[in-house]
Amino acid sequence: MSSEIYKDIILDYYRNPRNFGDLPDPDVRAKDSNPLCGDIIEMQLKVKDGKVDDIRFKGKGCAISQASASMLTEAVKGKTLDEIKAMGKPNVLELLGIDPGPTRIKCALLGLKVLKLSVYGYLGQTVTDEVKRLV
Amino acid sequence: MVERVTTINVSKLREDFPVLKRQVNGKPLIYFDNAATSQKPESVIETTDRYYREYNANIHRGIHKLAEEATLAHEEAREKVAKFINAKHTEEIIFTRNTTEAINLVAYTWGRANIGRGDKIVLTIMEHHSNIVPWQLLAQEKGASVEYVEIDSEGLLRLDEIDKLIDEKTKIVCVTQASNVLGTINPVKEIGKAAHRYGARFLVDAAQSVPHMPVNVRDIDSDFFVFSGHKMLGPTGIGVLHGKSENLRKMPPFLGGGEMIREVHTTGSSWKDIPYKYEAGTPNIVGAIGLGSAVDYLNAIGMENVHEHEREISKYAIGRMGEVKDLILYGPRDAAQRVGVLSFNLGDIHAHDLASILDEEGVAIRSGHHCAQPLMEFLNVPAMSRASFYIYNTREEVDVFINALEKARKLFAR
Numbered sequence: 001m002s003s004e005i006y007k008d009i010i011l012d013y014y015r016n017p018r019n020f021g022d023l024p025d026p027d028v029r030a031k032d033s034n035p036l037c038g039d040i041i042e043m044q045l046k047v048k049d050g051k052v053d054d055i056r057f058k059g060k061g062c063a064i065s066q067a068s069a070s071m072l073t074e075a076v077k078g079k080t081l082d083e084i085k086a087m088g089k090p091n092v093l094e095l096l097g098i099d100p101g102p103t104r105i106k107c108a109l110l111g112l113k114v115l116k117l118s119v120y121g122y123l124g125q126t127v128t129d130e131v132k133r134l135v
Numbered sequence: 136m137v138e139r140v141t142t143i144n145v146s147k148l149r150e151d152f153p154v155l156k157r158q159v160n161g162k163p164l165i166y167f168d169n170a171a172t173s174q175k176p177e178s179v180i181e182t183t184d185r186y187y188r189e190y191n192a193n194i195h196r197g198i199h200k201l202a203e204e205a206t207l208a209h210e211e212a213r214e215k216v217a218k219f220i221n222a223k224h225t226e227e228i229i230f231t232r233n234t235t236e237a238i239n240l241v242a243y244t245w246g247r248a249n250i251g252r253g254d255k256i257v258l259t260i261m262e263h264h265s266n267i268v269p270w271q272l273l274a275q276e277k278g279a280s281v282e283y284v285e286i287d288s289e290g291l292l293r294l295d296e297i298d299k300l301i302d303e304k305t306k307i308v309c310v311t312q313a314s315n316v317l318g319t320i321n322p323v324k325e326i327g328k329a330a331h332r333y334g335a336r337f338l339v340d341a342a343q344s345v346p347h348m349p350v351n352v353r354d355i356d357s358d359f360f361v362f363s364g365h366k367m368l369g370p371t372g373i374g375v376l377h378g379k380s381e382n383l384r385k386m387p388p389f390l391g392g393g394e395m396i397r398e399v400h401t402t403g404s405s406w407k408d409i410p411y412k413y414e415a416g417t418p419n420i421v422g423a424i425g426l427g428s429a430v431d432y433l434n435a436i437g438m439e440n441v442h443e444h445e446r447e448i449s450k451y452a453i454g455r456m457g458e459v460k461d462l463i464l465y466g467p468r469d470a471a472q473r474v475g476v477l478s479f480n481l482g483d484i485h486a487h488d489l490a491s492i493l494d495e496e497g498v499a500i501r502s503g504h505h506c507a508q509p510l511m512e513f514l515n516v517p518a519m520s521r522a523s524f525y526i527y528n529t530r531e532e533v534d535v536f537i538n539a540l541e542k543a544r545k546l547f548a549r
Contacts, residue, residue, distance in 0.1 A: 006488070006491075036503065037485075037502075038518060060517070062488045063485065064487075064491075100491075104487070
């Protein structure tokens with residue numbers, strides 16, 4: 001693990017999370033936790049024309065889990081639901097700008113898992129094993 | 136009488152542990168995760184290696200030379216363990232995989248035969264999951280109840296409550312001798328007396344005490360006493376159940392299979408005497424032999440000295456941690472009332488973030504719920520960081536740890 005894990009940008013997103021809170025009238029919401037450390041993330045989405053129109057997240061946990069969830073909400077605004085379904089670990093690592101290492105990667109991927117859960121929930125589709133295995 | 140060495144020569148002793156020469160992230164390893172598992176000295180590594188190189192064989196029934204040697208070494212290990220905890224008889228030592236399996240053995244055999252509807256199982260709020268879940272499963276199956284002794288603000292058991300909780304419905308009282316979170320050393324002898332007054336059995340979870348302080352099962356007068364090898368310099372996969380022989384002889388067997396039978400017929404079978412009755416299948420032979428070697432190593436140092444060293448380093452660490460702003464330390468302030476397990480939180484930094492930052496400095500600590508979720512709930516804390524010490528840890532290492540904590544605090548305070 002590089003000593004860059006707590007880069008200023010991650011700490012900044014942790015202390016001042018973007019898109020934190022509730023949407024007034026979300027079309028879908030999903031919530032999950034990491035059983036290993038108890039980190040919790042909830043995502044709320046507003047969908048329009050198959051795209052993410054607005055998004056908020058709430059949660060509790062370590063800096064990596066909260067910062068990556070917040071970064072994700074910014075990155076997916078305006079994206080199509082299909083594009084979100086196609087996202088994976090590399091997208092999250094790119095947002096974070098670091099690889100948090102094999103133990104902490106689960107923290108980083110919790111936000112993506114919950115985002116995907118909400119997309120599958122909105123579409124009324126069965127969640128794939130690949131998504132379940134993220135965290 | 137074993138000759139007492141007055142102090143531990145830590146710098147000399149550290150040379151016995153190959154892993155302590157390692158660098159982590161370019162820094163010397165500082166291993167403060169001993170409550171999870173201890174490191175292993177050269178003598179234990181060599182002993183296990185020698186078994187595979189020189190006399191690897193299955194034990195008990197082999198007639199050939201290697202089987203004889205392996206059987207002898209395995210049974211010698213049992214004797215060493217029996218003496219180490221002052222068991223009355225060597226056959227009272229049953230080898231298991233770990234503490235968890237030892238507790239499950241008691242719950243499945245003694246528990247199923249003796250716990251019924253309306254009976255009560257008394258635990259404490261500071262138990263590890265391994266001393267909670269087997270009893271919950273048993274209680275569900277039998278319609279019994281599980282009750283918990285709580286702790287005071289210092290992290291000490293409410294002894295006044297114990298007397299109220301234990302009654303004629305109570306069939307067993309299960310208590311940790313030293314908490315893996317708070318470090319609290321519990322007065323097990325007194326608790327055992329309270330249990331026995333009502334005719335209840337008494338189980339002691341000694342996973343965090345046997346590696347760190349002298350113990351005496353005859354003095355404690357426990358009915359069941361359980362611990363793991365890997366936390367006391369031995370290999371993983373070997374644990375111990377000590378039981379009074381009169382109890383063990385009456386209990387039904389645990390796992391059925393080879394090694395534990397006297398005779399097997401199509402219509403039924405009969406069991407060997409203890410301890411073999413509870414050791415079905417080929418056991419962890421090398422694990423037991425390695426544990427015997429770990430006992431030799433600890434005996435050479437002397438458990439009083441081990442305890443004294445850890446008390447001294449805990450006292451120093453508690454003092455230094457008190458200097459760190461926003462640090463909350465859980466458990467008794469007085470180092471004399473605890474083993475070298477220090478759980479804490481630093482401001483609002485999540486325990487996992489703290490562990491990552493410390494890892495960057497080469498300091499290995501643990502973070503999370505420490506397999507004690509009921510205690511976390513009781514204290515209303517989602518997670519804690521934990522530093523835990525052993526014979527090879529030094530004040531200098533504590534200083535590096537404190538500096539790393541300061542670094543984390545500053546990083547998150549900006």
